[in-house]
Amino acid sequence: MGAASDVGYHAQRQARWHYGEIAFWLIVLACGFVFPSRYLIMTDILRLALFTMSLDLILGYAGIVSLGHAAFFGVGAYAAGLLALHGIINEPVLALIVAGLAAMVLGFATSFLVIRGVDLTRLMVTLGIALLLEALAERFSNITGGTDGLQGIEMQPIFGQIPFDMFGKAGFFYSLAVLFVLFLFARRVVHSPFGLSLRAIKNNPLRAAAIGIPVNRRLIAIYTLAAFYAGIAGALFTQTTAIASLDVFAFERSADLMLVLVIGGTGYLYGGLIGAVVFRMLQELFSTITPQYWQFWIGLVLVVIVLVGRQRLHRWVLYVPNLIIRQVAGRKAVVAVPESDA
Amino acid sequence: MTIALETRNLEKTFGGLRVTRDLSLKVEQGARHALIGPNGAGKTTVINQLTGVLKPNSGRILLEGQDITDLPVHKRVLRGLSRTFQINQLYPDLTPLETIGLAVSERLGHGGDWWRRMGTRGDVNGEIAELLTRFHLLDVMNEETVTLPYGKQRLLEIAVAIAAKPRVLLLDEPAAGVPESERHDILAVVGALPRDVTVLLIEHDMDLVFSFADRISVLVSGALLTEGPPEQVARDPQVKAVYLGEEAVNV
Numbered sequence: 001m002g003a004a005s006d007v008g009y010h011a012q013r014q015a016r017w018h019y020g021e022i023a024f025w026l027i028v029l030a031c032g033f034v035f036p037s038r039y040l041i042m043t044d045i046l047r048l049a050l051f052t053m054s055l056d057l058i059l060g061y062a063g064i065v066s067l068g069h070a071a072f073f074g075v076g077a078y079a080a081g082l083l084a085l086h087g088i089i090n091e092p093v094l095a096l097i098v099a100g101l102a103a104m105v106l107g108f109a110t111s112f113l114v115i116r117g118v119d120l121t122r123l124m125v126t127l128g129i130a131l132l133l134e135a136l137a138e139r140f141s142n143i144t145g146g147t148d149g150l151q152g153i154e155m156q157p158i159f160g161q162i163p164f165d166m167f168g169k170a171g172f173f174y175s176l177a178v179l180f181v182l183f184l185f186a187r188r189v190v191h192s193p194f195g196l197s198l199r200a201i202k203n204n205p206l207r208a209a210a211i212g213i214p215v216n217r218r219l220i221a222i223y224t225l226a227a228f229y230a231g232i233a234g235a236l237f238t239q240t241t242a243i244a245s246l247d248v249f250a251f252e253r254s255a256d257l258m259l260v261l262v263i264g265g266t267g268y269l270y271g272g273l274i275g276a277v278v279f280r281m282l283q284e285l286f287s288t289i290t291p292q293y294w295q296f297w298i299g300l301v302l303v304v305i306v307l308v309g310r311q312r313l314h315r316w317v318l319y320v321p322n323l324i325i326r327q328v329a330g331r332k333a334v335v336a337v338p339e340s341d342a
Numbered sequence: 343m344t345i346a347l348e349t350r351n352l353e354k355t356f357g358g359l360r361v362t363r364d365l366s367l368k369v370e371q372g373a374r375h376a377l378i379g380p381n382g383a384g385k386t387t388v389i390n391q392l393t394g395v396l397k398p399n400s401g402r403i404l405l406e407g408q409d410i411t412d413l414p415v416h417k418r419v420l421r422g423l424s425r426t427f428q429i430n431q432l433y434p435d436l437t438p439l440e441t442i443g444l445a446v447s448e449r450l451g452h453g454g455d456w457w458r459r460m461g462t463r464g465d466v467n468g469e470i471a472e473l474l475t476r477f478h479l480l481d482v483m484n485e486e487t488v489t490l491p492y493g494k495q496r497l498l499e500i501a502v503a504i505a506a507k508p509r510v511l512l513l514d515e516p517a518a519g520v521p522e523s524e525r526h527d528i529l530a531v532v533g534a535l536p537r538d539v540t541v542l543l544i545e546h547d548m549d550l551v552f553s554f555a556d557r558i559s560v561l562v563s564g565a566l567l568t569e570g571p572p573e574q575v576a577r578d579p580q581v582k583a584v585y586l587g588e589e590a591v592n593v
Contacts (some may be wrong), residue, residue, distance in 0.1 A: 003471035008559040011461025194456035203433035212419035
């Protein structure tokens, strides 16, 4: 039947790889060879990109707002730190997965609180959970090292073969590999019927239920998955910096994350990656101009993006980026602010 | 004769207001049943209770003899009870292809599939293509819903409900707000629904009701006023009184 194969072709349109996407990843990989002196900042960007991708999964696809995503980042960070510090799991990749799973368990447990209610409730609940964890980490300083953080973490070689070097080269390629694998997985998931049902829920939960979608179960699933991603990002942080301190739970981390995603755009997975690059570059740029007051300029950029002529900004200032993004992600994926912020 | 959908002594109050009063309604298998009533009679409240959006204060709802009063919305859909909305409830960012694809996937139990890509199942694709063709949506299948003309959106609204392969279909004012020029498509589609699907039609438009329904229930202030075949209801002096000044009832 002609129409059926036609339908199949168009249904898979978005799931196909675009040339722009392949080019994007080749450029990222090339950065690892072109800028050997900048591994630390580039690794930082990769971690932030992964963390933001996690938020994009729940905010960009399912429409769940969160101001406490650092909770999962923190759990992943401390889990990885403790595993390495006490020599429980010495192999970094395995430790990374276990740390991600720890965050995932917390994500599953708290998802039942988060899926209830509307945006404001969700903001408060997620914020509250992150604050709770931060306070707990401070209280149990015998385990977490309190305000000093975990000291003396020594990372063993990856797969027992590749040691972490002081220039951060191994850390960069390790982080890039993790990011890419998790990106591939997320890409697969968002183009599945499950991923499509999340977008339907974000668009119209009433109708989603009316066609037989178990809304709550889907939201729990994606929230749990996002927690896993955030936990992995946190674990990467500890593994590549050999530090884990209380600020992994900090409110600023969750808030920055929202900023990064808004800058990069929601709902097409690349928003986190592009946002992370732009955000760190803006930070660098502003802090060289005004070392003390760079946050002022970041704040101004945010206000301009979100408030002052957001629509016009999209059309004019972001004309070129959107042109690129359309190449990367196809269709209507453009830099945009989540509707829930409007 | 079997009863497809039934309510027993349904009661619903909002604060002190009784919007559904002791409503007992029987819709026969394969019927073209219309539920009519003046504005504010509580028709949509009844639909919302039937589909599970609202919980009744008391009373039971039975689908093909089975009590579904306590089932959540999505489980009722999987049991074969589907609806359209008076005001379009679609996904603005999704295309008709995606919207229908999702509904078909959910019904066939593939909705939770998180690894297989959309569009790789032949049976799903075939059904999507069939529905898109039947509802005149094939030419716009890749356009975002929000950009479609209202008549097309209305067709999509019905197509989504049909994609769930309902045994009982609740149509909440299917032609509401559709311009005269696009009305014909809607009426044709509604008229061509297979006879094994039981239809409960909520409607204001008396022409549509009397051309379509083989049984009519009249709801006034949340209670059942009268019930019967169209000719009988049209002659009923009580119904005439209720509709006096609102719409002329003619057969």
